[in-house]
Amino acid sequence: MQNTMTDGAKATAAAPASAPDAALQPTKVRWKIFLMMLFLISINYIDRASLSVAMPLIAKEFDIGPAVQGLLLSSFFWTYALMQIPGGMLADRFGPRVVIAGATVGWGFFQAIAAVCTGWVPLLLTRLGLGAAEAPIYPAGGKLNGIWMTQTERGRGATLLDGGAPLGAALGAILISGLIALFGSWRTAFVVAGVGTVIAGYFAWSYIRNHPRQHPGVNEAEARYIEASHAADAAKESANASGRVLDFFRYRSVWGMFFGWMCFNALFYGLLTWMPNYLSKVHGFDIKQMGGAVFIMFFSGFVGEMFGGWLADKWMAAGASQSKVLRTLFGISSIIATIAIFMVTQITNPVAVVVLLSVTLFFLRWCGLFWCVPSILGTRAKVGFLGGTMNLGGNVAGIGVPIVVGLIVQATGSYFMALMLFTAAGAGLFVCSTMLIDYSKKLPV
Numbered sequence: 001m002q003n004t005m006t007d008g009a010k011a012t013a014a015a016p017a018s019a020p021d022a023a024l025q026p027t028k029v030r031w032k033i034f035l036m037m038l039f040l041i042s043i044n045y046i047d048r049a050s051l052s053v054a055m056p057l058i059a060k061e062f063d064i065g066p067a068v069q070g071l072l073l074s075s076f077f078w079t080y081a082l083m084q085i086p087g088g089m090l091a092d093r094f095g096p097r098v099v100i101a102g103a104t105v106g107w108g109f110f111q112a113i114a115a116v117c118t119g120w121v122p123l124l125l126t127r128l129g130l131g132a133a134e135a136p137i138y139p140a141g142g143k144l145n146g147i148w149m150t151q152t153e154r155g156r157g158a159t160l161l162d163g164g165a166p167l168g169a170a171l172g173a174i175l176i177s178g179l180i181a182l183f184g185s186w187r188t189a190f191v192v193a194g195v196g197t198v199i200a201g202y203f204a205w206s207y208i209r210n211h212p213r214q215h216p217g218v219n220e221a222e223a224r225y226i227e228a229s230h231a232a233d234a235a236k237e238s239a240n241a242s243g244r245v246l247d248f249f250r251y252r253s254v255w256g257m258f259f260g261w262m263c264f265n266a267l268f269y270g271l272l273t274w275m276p277n278y279l280s281k282v283h284g285f286d287i288k289q290m291g292g293a294v295f296i297m298f299f300s301g302f303v304g305e306m307f308g309g310w311l312a313d314k315w316m317a318a319g320a321s322q323s324k325v326l327r328t329l330f331g332i333s334s335i336i337a338t339i340a341i342f343m344v345t346q347i348t349n350p351v352a353v354v355v356l357l358s359v360t361l362f363f364l365r366w367c368g369l370f371w372c373v374p375s376i377l378g379t380r381a382k383v384g385f386l387g388g389t390m391n392l393g394g395n396v397a398g399i400g401v402p403i404v405v406g407l408i409v410q411a412t413g414s415y416f417m418a419l420m421l422f423t424a425a426g427a428g429l430f431v432c433s434t435m436l437i438d439y440s441k442k443l444p445v
Contacts (some may be wrong), residue, residue, distance in 0.1 A: 041164020070406020088388025112194025256436025
């Protein structure tokens with residue numbers, strides 16, 4: 001899709017307004033689309049978290065130590081990070097619908113074929129494929145947020161999009177550990193997860209559309225409601241925009257977005273990839289206890305993310321500035337998450353540790369609001385690119401953190417320094433999200 005406004009004009013010509021439709025209450029198709037995105041991102045995280053949950057069994061079967069385990073946990077992020085900007089540009093060029101559906105089918109395939117691996121090297125190759133296939137889903141979702149949501153709905157749109165991360169991590173712990181326990185095999189669990197993902201890709205193609213006027217369920221009132229908000233948003237765009245995407249990197253806000261999301265993901269991906277092993281090795285959790293604890297932690301993150309999006313939109317609808325809302329919520333989120341993860345290093349009681357990790361994730365996931373930032377800083381024609389840039393930063397952390405944690409644990413025999421690394425990431429998130437990004441204006445690019 002070269003230009004969303006052009007697509008809208010074409011769609012309008014194909015589906016003229018009628019007087020009776022205009023009197024109707026707006027339909028709610030945009031919310032159904034973002035509930036579908038929540039579902040898809042949840043599946044995304046179930047599949048990527050499956051390796052973390054199965055790692056104790058895989059490590060024993062393949063006879064690998066912490067360093068190689070860290071390499072395996074990191075490998076997904078190599079191609080995932082590499083494909084972020086290309087994935088965003090594909091969404092800008094062809095529209096989010098085909099990109100989202102194609103990505104979902106692709107990563108389901110790689111999830112399923114991991115079941116036939118007989119060693120850690122072929123398993124690593126399937127993780128590379130999984131990362132490349134999953135990469136476009138977030139930039140394309142950010143593009144959908146810019147197309148379908150109004151200015152006072154983008155907070156909830158962003159957190160519905162990103163809320164699939166903690167929800168999928170929570171459900172992944174339960175589902176994958178449950179499937180492993182049911183079938184007595186991590187391989188069968190991976191096949192079931194992969195086939196389910198491919199089916200979800202078909203449903204995504206069936207329901208998602210690139211523009212509200214292309215969707216058969218959208219009435220004229222909803223289309224006009226969205227377009228009125230977009231017209232007001234477009235009025236804020238610079239008349240002297242350069243059109244050159246590389247010009248974005250001249251602005252501090254873009255670097256703040258990049259490094260802020262990197263710090264966020266250093267903490268989140270660190271918890272996602274290593275907490276199952278941490279709970280198993282340090283606190284003696286078995287596979288069922290681990291699954292339950294991880295579910296509680298990450299479901300707390302999901303609840304926190306939904307609350308953060310609701311609070312942001314409600315506060316902005318009451319008249320607070322976008323800048324005030326985001327700076328305040330990001331500040332609270334990063335401070336409390338940093339304190340809570342630091343306290344984990346001081347506590348030995350397993351129940352208290354799970355409670356503190358749940359508090360960490362509840363507040364940390366308010367930062368799902370970061371997915372508003374691409375549409376705040378850029379025009380709708382460039383939202384995919386900015387979303388890919390932001391997620392590239394996040395997944396640079398995804399590449400490095402699992403490896404670094406594995407090396408730390410192998411070298412020290414302890415998780416203390418790893419938890420201190422997560423604490424430092426929380427402090428970096430505070431600096432970037434509250435001091436470096438200007439949320440009040442679009443960039444002239």
